[in-house]
Amino acid sequence: CFLHDVLNGHCSDGPEIQERAACFLGEDLRGYNVLIIWQKENSDMYRKHAIFTLRLLFPQSQPVLYQDKLVMILPLGATRQGMRAGVAATLDRLTEFLESEDAYGGISDPMESCHDIWRAFHHQAVPALELGLKLRDRRDDQSCLFWYADCRLYRLVEAAHAQIPEREMINDFLLRIVDYDRSRQTAYFRTLC
Numbered sequence: 001c002f003l004h005d006v007l008n009g010h011c012s013d014g015p016e017i018q019e020r021a022a023c024f025l026g027e028d029l030r031g032y033n034v035l036i037i038w039q040k041e042n043s044d045m046y047r048k049h050a051i052f053t054l055r056l057l058f059p060q061s062q063p064v065l066y067q068d069k070l071v072m073i074l075p076l077g078a079t080r081q082g083m084r085a086g087v088a089a090t091l092d093r094l095t096e097f098l099e100s101e102d103a104y105g106g107i108s109d110p111m112e113s114c115h116d117i118w119r120a121f122h123h124q125a126v127p128a129l130e131l132g133l134k135l136r137d138r139r140d141d142q143s144c145l146f147w148y149a150d151c152r153l154y155r156l157v158e159a160a161h162a163q164i165p166e167r168e169m170i171n172d173f174l175l176r177i178v179d180y181d182r183s184r185q186t187a188y189f190r191t192l193c
Contacts, residue, residue, distance in 0.1 A: 002020045003073075007117070007122075030077075030113060033074055033077070034120040034121045035073070035106070036106045037070040037072070038104050038129060039070075053101075054070065104144050105144065106124075106127070106129025106147075106148070107125060107148065108121065108128070127155050128147060132150075135154065174189070
């Protein structure tokens, strides 16, 4: 209930979050990461199996079903670039799980405290999953685990793209090459890329 309340924005008061988090986890969340998992097969049977398996693999964290995704708070204390000892084995187990379940995961940056849960979920783990899946399709990448740290720049570009028309972000010289390619059926822009 605590995690649902925080993710829905019903529990946002500092002292309340602190008190409820102490009951939920029994410790500070400094260095914990929020993990979100989306399964291609999203029926109740598949979700129940996934929850059972995740509880066995990660007894220190309880998976919670939120909307159509599984959410976990894991003591990774890591970004993909900077992992402490023991985290690699945890990530290997997680990757094996995701591959076997035809699932994908998005991981936030490490949190500083329990007050960061909402932000780590909504502004990091969810975008990591969404952008990771988009980039995976475009790059023919086989990854199933996406880190927010790896897509931070793409998120910035995506936000700018929503505010600024595409043609304004591209240099005029490049636009002339694109127009030239269109009119003459050439591929100079592709070559340049």
